[in-house]
Amino acid sequence: MNKHLEDFFEFLRFPSVSTASEHAGDVRACGEWLENKLNTIGLEAELHETLGHPVLVAKNQHKEGKLNLLIYGHYDVQPVDPVELWDTPPFEPVLKDGRIWGRGSTDNKGQLMAHVLGIQEYIEKNGELPVNLTFLFEGEEEIGSKHLVPFLETHKDMLPCDIIAVSDTGMVSRGTPTLGYGLRGICCCEVKVTGPSGDLHSGVFGGAVANPATAVAQMIASLHKLDGTIAVEGFYDDVAPLEQWEREMWASIPGAADQDVLDTTGSPEVFGEPGYSSSERLWARPTAEVNGMAGGYQGEGSKTVLPAEAMAKFSFRLVPDQKPEDILEKVKAHFEKHTPVGVKVEIEIGHSGKPYYSDPNSEYGKAAQRALEKAFGAEPVMIREGGSIPIIQDMKEILGADSLMLGLALPDCQIHAPNENFYLENFEGGIKMSQLLLDELAALK
Amino acid sequence: MNKHLEDFFEFLRFPSVSTASEHAGDVRACGEWLENKLNTIGLEAELHETLGHPVLVAKNQHKEGKLNLLIYGHYDVQPVDPVELWDTPPFEPVLKDGRIWGRGSTDNKGQLMAHVLGIQEYIEKNGELPVNLTFLFEGEEEIGSKHLVPFLETHKDMLPCDIIAVSDTGMVSRGTPTLGYGLRGICCCEVKVTGPSGDLHSGVFGGAVANPATAVAQMIASLHKLDGTIAVEGFYDDVAPLEQWEREMWASIPGAADQDVLDTTGSPEVFGEPGYSSSERLWARPTAEVNGMAGGYQGEGSKTVLPAEAMAKFSFRLVPDQKPEDILEKVKAHFEKHTPVGVKVEIEIGHSGKPYYSDPNSEYGKAAQRALEKAFGAEPVMIREGGSIPIIQDMKEILGADSLMLGLALPDCQIHAPNENFYLENFEGGIKMSQLLLDELAALK
Numbered sequence: 054m055n056k057h058l059e060d061f062f063e064f065l066r067f068p069s070v071s072t073a074s075e076h077a078g079d080v081r082a083c084g085e086w087l088e089n090k091l092n093t094i095g096l097e098a099e100l101h102e103t104l105g106h107p108v109l110v111a112k113n114q115h116k117e118g119k120l121n122l123l124i125y126g127h128y129d130v131q132p133v134d135p136v137e138l139w140d141t142p143p144f145e146p147v148l149k150d151g152r153i154w155g156r157g158s159t160d161n162k163g164q165l166m167a168h169v170l171g172i173q174e175y176i177e178k179n180g181e182l183p184v185n186l187t188f189l190f191e192g193e194e195e196i197g198s199k200h201l202v203p204f205l206e207t208h209k210d211m212l213p214c215d216i217i218a219v220s221d222t223g224m225v226s227r228g229t230p231t232l233g234y235g236l237r238g239i240c241c242c243e244v245k246v247t248g249p250s251g252d253l254h255s256g257v258f259g260g261a262v263a264n265p266a267t268a269v270a271q272m273i274a275s276l277h278k279l280d281g282t283i284a285v286e287g288f289y290d291d292v293a294p295l296e297q298w299e300r301e302m303w304a305s306i307p308g309a310a311d312q313d314v315l316d317t318t319g320s321p322e323v324f325g326e327p328g329y330s331s332s333e334r335l336w337a338r339p340t341a342e343v344n345g346m347a348g349g350y351q352g353e354g355s356k357t358v359l360p361a362e363a364m365a366k367f368s369f370r371l372v373p374d375q376k377p378e379d380i381l382e383k384v385k386a387h388f389e390k391h392t393p394v395g396v397k398v399e400i401e402i403g404h405s406g407k408p409y410y411s412d413p414n415s416e417y418g419k420a421a422q423r424a425l426e427k428a429f430g431a432e433p434v435m436i437r438e439g440g441s442i443p444i445i446q447d448m449k450e451i452l453g454a455d456s457l458m459l460g461l462a463l464p465d466c467q468i469h470a471p472n473e474n475f476y477l478e479n480f481e482g483g484i485k486m487s488q489l490l491l492d493e494l495a496a497l498k
Numbered sequence: 499m500n501k502h503l504e505d506f507f508e509f510l511r512f513p514s515v516s517t518a519s520e521h522a523g524d525v526r527a528c529g530e531w532l533e534n535k536l537n538t539i540g541l542e543a544e545l546h547e548t549l550g551h552p553v554l555v556a557k558n559q560h561k562e563g564k565l566n567l568l569i570y571g572h573y574d575v576q577p578v579d580p581v582e583l584w585d586t587p588p589f590e591p592v593l594k595d596g597r598i599w600g601r602g603s604t605d606n607k608g609q610l611m612a613h614v615l616g617i618q619e620y621i622e623k624n625g626e627l628p629v630n631l632t633f634l635f636e637g638e639e640e641i642g643s644k645h646l647v648p649f650l651e652t653h654k655d656m657l658p659c660d661i662i663a664v665s666d667t668g669m670v671s672r673g674t675p676t677l678g679y680g681l682r683g684i685c686c687c688e689v690k691v692t693g694p695s696g697d698l699h700s701g702v703f704g705g706a707v708a709n710p711a712t713a714v715a716q717m718i719a720s721l722h723k724l725d726g727t728i729a730v731e732g733f734y735d736d737v738a739p740l741e742q743w744e745r746e747m748w749a750s751i752p753g754a755a756d757q758d759v760l761d762t763t764g765s766p767e768v769f770g771e772p773g774y775s776s777s778e779r780l781w782a783r784p785t786a787e788v789n790g791m792a793g794g795y796q797g798e799g800s801k802t803v804l805p806a807e808a809m810a811k812f813s814f815r816l817v818p819d820q821k822p823e824d825i826l827e828k829v830k831a832h833f834e835k836h837t838p839v840g841v842k843v844e845i846e847i848g849h850s851g852k853p854y855y856s857d858p859n860s861e862y863g864k865a866a867q868r869a870l871e872k873a874f875g876a877e878p879v880m881i882r883e884g885g886s887i888p889i890i891q892d893m894k895e896i897l898g899a900d901s902l903m904l905g906l907a908l909p910d911c912q913i914h915a916p917n918e919n920f921y922l923e924n925f926e927g928g929i930k931m932s933q934l935l936l937d938e939l940a941a942l943k
Binding site: 241271344351358363394 | 517518519576577579580583641668682684686688693694695696697698699700701702703704705706707708709711712714715716718719720721722724726754759762763764765766767768769770771776779780783784785787788789790791792793794795796797798799800801802803804805808809810811813815838839840841842848849883884885886909912913914915916917
């Protein structure tokens with residue numbers, strides 16, 4: 054385990070923040086380190102150039118008649134700000150209180166590494182693998198996997214797969230192995246509002262021209278009714294209703310009940326769309342969130358300025374059968390209808406991805422449930438996920454295979470936030486589970 | 499003039515930003531430089547300690563029977579951000595295209611300096627002054643003159659005055675001397691909204707807890723109706739209606755017509771309270787402005803975070819007979835009524851000051867009009883001001899004297915904004931006007 058942790062810590066030290074252009078070199082260096090690691094354990098690994106960050110593909114010697122398993126992961130990470138809220142530096146991982154702390158420890162370097170080390174152990178013990186394995190690791194998941202889709206299209210011959218395994222989702226609680234069978238989709242946009250050509254004195258000019266910060270706030274506020282319902286016309290048109298068995302199973306699952314949400318988030322109360330439980334709001338209902346907003350003076354004290362511009366960044370989480378392009382059209386039409394007087398509005402469209410849904414009780418699903426149960430010693434639960442991994446739906450469409458979501462993240466792992474961490478017990482459990490999965494899947498052939 | 503400009507530039511180089519605690523030493527150094535300058539020209543100057551930045555008082559030898567003139571100004575300045583929008587460094591003044599560029603060049607170091615140099619020239623020419631002069635210069639105007647009010651109360655015996663002159667307001671256009679007789683008041687508050695204890699992944703948690711950025715936006719949006727009217731209950735109750743002569747005079751004044759507002763601000767269109775012209779909106783109607791707002795991710799690209807907190811800074815410009823305490827009570831009640839579900843809201847009250855109004859045709863007002871006309875060679879116009887100098891109403895209440903507002907700022911002087919500048923012609927005109935005012939006022943006795 055010490056050697057495994059050394060590898061993991063080395064991997065975590067790369068500040069592979071894909072959204073920040075100044076970190077492009079770090080993303081590449083991280084991919085190269087991983088390429089080298091995979092070659093070292095006996096796979097044939099190669100970094101492939103794209104128009105963005107490189108894609109890493111690694112395989113064992115594929116043989117006719119074996120099941121084709123593709124394991125997907127990503128080696129890029131989210132930004133770290135607000136960096137002052139981290140208890141330890143985000144790219145100097147430490148093991149403390151049974152968890153590994155650092156940016157990417159859970160999302161997704163830790164979960165990816167559990168599979169890599171599982172395969173390493175399997176090869177060390179058995180000499181070879183019982184399946185045709187393909188690792189597919191990208192460096193752009195956190196910015197929407199933009200260049201992976203064309204890569205899949207042009208390289209699908211070198212990516213044979215009957216089934217895909219992905220560990221980039223959550224376990225509902227400690228000790229409860231979890232099989233994910235659905236994901237929310239996402240689409241993003243940014244609104245920039247400009248008014249005067251420069252910041253103005255709010256006394257000298259206030260009252261005679263529109264304030265861009267007020268305008269952005271009005272546009273944000275227009276997205277919701279006060280009860281939490283989204284007010285964009287037609288937003289819910291294509292939302293597939295929850296199935297009865299899902300509502301029943303989720304009602305008994307720990308981790309996403311009201312009290313769990315309060316405990317994990319520290320929010321003063323739960324709040325969301327009327328008529329749904331917290332788990333239903335998180336896993337099967339769409340959202341409209343402001344991820345960031347800014348305008349005017351943000352420093353200490355006051356500055357009586359009427360700002361020249363203001364902005365807001367939005368993301369919308371989508372559920373089956375909503376389509377990102379359709380929702381973006383509706384949001385754009387909504388903002389155009391709600392553009393305040395006296396300002397100019399620009400809407401920039403960001404990344405998007407479709408929601409995903411598959412049958413958790415297929416033969417592959419059952420095999421995954423058995424591997425989870427053996428690795429963690431408890432019966433697994435079946436859930437959907439609130440987050441988005443758009444590439445899973447893309448892989449389904451391009452490579453023709455479903456994904457088993459074998460999540461190892463716990464609710465307090467702080468992914469995308471300061472003090473991200475990964476439970477050592479899940480790192481160890483994941484290494485075991487990855488090996489058990491090989492045997493369970495191989496047995497299906 | 500070269501020597502005058504040298505003095506002025508030295509004065510401008512102090513980054514005397516009163517709102518930023520790290521600049522406290524610079525504010526003091528600036529006050530000490532000014533103390534020394536005033537002693538050099540033959541006045542008796544002394545810096546007085548307060549609980550904040552020091553107050554500077556300087557006098558000539560006062561003699562029985564002479565008119566007591568107090569000239570007020572401030573040596574502190576606004577912050578400089580966004581500093582990247584400045585064409586030249588804010589504290590490295592330059593003379594270019596007939597203007598002096600730098601933070602404080604107009605507000606208020608340039609206008610203050612015109613009086614100091616006017617007095618210097620008068621003493622050099624005449625040996626003594628025709629009035630009992632008191633300079634009162636403070637270092638906290640930009641943060642609400644908090645410690646000047648108690649200073650006035652405890653030192654009013656050393657501040658004799660029949661009339662006060664203040665150059666901290668505007669001329670409506672180049673070459674149109676302007677006497678100000680009214681000011682808007684101000685009151686400020688900051689709203690801080692907190693939700694989850696840390697930033698959350700907007701996929702994993704979005705939909706089940708309230709988003710503080712959305713909540714702040716809803717609170718901002720609640721302040722106005724879409725037509726620009728302020729929606730706070732009772733906000734307009736005490737607003738004194740405009741007098742007919744004001745509406746008529748203002749309709750013919752250059753500088754604050756719709757087209758002037760567009761030219762000066764660069765806004766795409768004028769916008770404000772229905773039923774009023776731009777000059778009326780600016781000078782005689784109240785406002786509610788967001789001076790700054792922030793929440794979540796503001797960097798490059800996207801970050802799908804549900805922010806833990808968000809904030810907005812507000813200022814309200816008030817007109818006779820609105821009272822700051824009353825308006826703050828009403829705003830607080832409004833925000834309490836409009837607090838969104840699922841978040842915690844803190845409201846912090848900031849500085850405030852009453853609106854001001856006086857008769858522009860009093861004997862002092864007429865004397866000021868004559869000095870303006872002689873200095874600038876044109877008939878002066880009479881206006882109110884959109885900005886706030888709360889201390890003017892305080893001086894009226896404590897020292898018992900009205901203020902003549904002899905503004906030298908032009909609409910494109912960019913006060914409180916990047917590229918603040920002061921027209922050299924107004925610097926020169928101000929130096930003349932200050933001397934003419936001494937003679938006009940002395941003649942009243």
